Amino acid sequence: MTEQTAPLSPARPAAEVPALEVRAVSHAFGARKALDDVTLTVPAGSFTALLGPNGAGKTTLFSLVTRLYDNRSGAIHVLGADVRRRPAEALSRLGVVFQARTLDLELSVLDNLLYHATLHGISFGAGRRRALELLAQDGLAERARDKVRNLSGGQMRRVEIVRALMHRPRLLLLDEPTVGLDIASRAAVVALVRALVANEGIGVLWATHIIEEIVPGDRVVVLHRGRVRASGCYEEMLAHAGGEDLSAAFLALVGDAGETAP
Incomplete structure (x- = not known):
């Protein structure tokens, strides 16, 4: 088969x-x-x-x-x-989520997403709108300005998925x-x-x-x-x-x- x-x-x-x-x-x-x-x-x-x-x-x-x-x-x-x-x-x-965690623990959730957006040539304004939209869809909008280190393991993984979706793969x-x-x-x-x-x-x-x-x-x-x-x-x-x-x-x-x- x-x-x-x-x-x-x-x-x-x-x-x-x-x-x-x-x-x-x-x-x-x-x-x-x-x-x-x-x-x-x-x-x-x-x-x-x-x-x-x-x-x-x-x-x-x-x-x-x-x-x-x-x-x-x-x-x-x-x-x-x-x-x-x-x-x-x-x-x-394509977007990718590797097994090893790759978020910057000292940056906020939003800053992690904006950094990824910049790497893909997305403007600050468009990246911010996209990040807040995705976080809202995933129920994480209230954590946007929290440092990543303050999230649970499951929340970190969901943020990594959001990050992988920023450039619309x-x-x-x-x-x-x-x-x-x-x-x-x-x-x-x-x-x-x-x-x-x-x-x-x-x-x-x-x-x-x-x-x-x-x-x-x-x-x-x-x-x-x-x-x-x-x-x-x-x-x-x-x-x-x-x-x-x-x-x-x-x-x-x-x-x-x-x-x-x-």
Whole structure:
């Protein structure tokens, strides 16, 4: 059930261009191969879960998509833009939330967002309006002038999502965004991102090892030891692996899921 994706072409209708298309991408750190011929697709307006244990290669893949690492094999397209050949165009179309927190704790919530807006060439006035609009939508308007260090872990993560949306991307990458959060905060973050998919048609790649965050109807890509083991919709995954639930299907696909990539 591993995906085979068709090459993008200028004649392809906009509605059919995936939010993210990764084709035959490999990456190594010295002798250790972190990704091995990875191919996956995130359709526009979809919630796609990248499911894999720690060490599966999820963060390496995100680093390649965001150009922190250079992909020297295969191809990566963000809404049709090749990240190597047209990096500025590709990066302008995506927002990213990494697992490690990257907000400046000594700045206010609003100043963190305005700094990000400046990096994307957004004027102060437009950035301020956009930031206050997004904070209001997320129920954080009253925290706009608070220092980030005074927020809870869940609130910090929600501010990072708001920051990723400042320049109106059409693809959102989230790398283990709920790690370390309590149950209520985790649910709030998941709900926020799912609402972006449902209401604004943003394509989401949600990297996680928490199976409970994936629900029927989601697209799922199982990554283990740097390779895509299976991909498809939730229901196809169950049928393919023969499990009664996604947890059983996942274990059937990866076997030794507790081990990290070599």
